[in-house]
Amino acid sequence: MVPAAPTNDWPQGLRVASYNIHKGVLGMGPAKRLRIHALQEGLRGLGADVVLLQEVQFEHRRNAQRFASWPVLPQHELLGQGLGMFAAYHTNAHTRHGEHGNALLSRFPILGISHQDVSDHRFEQRGLLHARLAVPRDALAGAPARVLHCVVVHFGLFRSGRRRQIQRLAEYLAHQVPDDEPVIVGGDFNDWRGELGAELGALGLLDVSTRAAPRVDARHPRWHQRMRTFPALLPLMPLDRIYVRGFAAHGVALGWGADWARLSDHAPLLVDLTPLPSTAYAERPGSVAHGAAATRRRDMTVAGGTGH
Secondary structure (H helix, E strand, O other), X not given: OOOOOOOOOOOOOEEEEEEEOHHHEEOXXXXXXXXXXXXXXXXXXXXXXXXXXXXXEEEEHHHHHHOOOOOOOOHHHHHHHHHOOEEXXXXXXXXXXXXXXXXXXXXXXXXXXXXXXXXXXXXXXXXEEEEEEXXXXXXXXXXXXXXXXXXXXXXXXXXXXXXXXXXXXXXXXXXXXXXXXXXXXXXXXXXXXXXXXXXXXXXXXXXXXXXXXXXXXXXXXXXXXXXXXXXXXOOOEOOEEEEEEOEEEEEEEEOOOHHHHOOOOOOOEEEEEEEOOHHHOOXXXXXXXXXXXXXXXXXXXXXXXXXX
8 A cells, every 4th residue: 555645735734754764774684685775765655744653773783794775874874865854863782793773854944853762671672753843833824833843753562661651741741841833643552452552642632643533532542543654575564653733634545565565564544634723722721842962972962955
């Protein structure tokens, strides 16, 4: 399935994608294949304005020796430069041969990024990447805020750990994102049971990664109403999601099938959004904004793009 082309009617619409790219490689042992270059072309075809990425490799010394075409640049910079987008990254996990984490690609300039470690135990290193984007004022339908908050998440494999991680996410949003500024939260929640989400619904965020169905509760949809994204060849489990505040969804799509299964074990999830006026946002007292400035480190980087 190839998602429909975006309407390109910006500033009225915004296309957002969430994608676990499996470190740009597929397979194990002798069957391991480098897919990061093909992934770049797959992302180009999605036509997204904002892309939330998980399992992005910053470096892997063994793979760099094994694959002749292993990129010199970290994967987020390679993708950002190839697609003409701004890129942000933060490391979640350090391994024997390298490190990987969450990344964000944006057609809009990145004002700053911050990171929150939500690791539940030492065997699974997990984190949140928070990027503040400078979106043109008219792109937000006249809303007073010029900042769009995007948070990329990747939760753990254990049920109890995920519950603690989404609670930490909710606490982070409550303290770091003002009520009158729009926010997009997306990534790999690993919630195949469909138990998470009410924590974000309490903050006024809606799950926009749901199937078209009557009587869908956008604050906490039922398991069968969510788009299934794993495995990419024939998606059976709804692991990946996108939540928003300040937007209405008018389209959801999935890239799945044999072609996408050659790129990653997850299918990319896409939503088309329409901005709402700030008066339509859920009111929630007591939040405080503390936007962190961007820094240039190995584990937290922002790369420039053409911004088109």
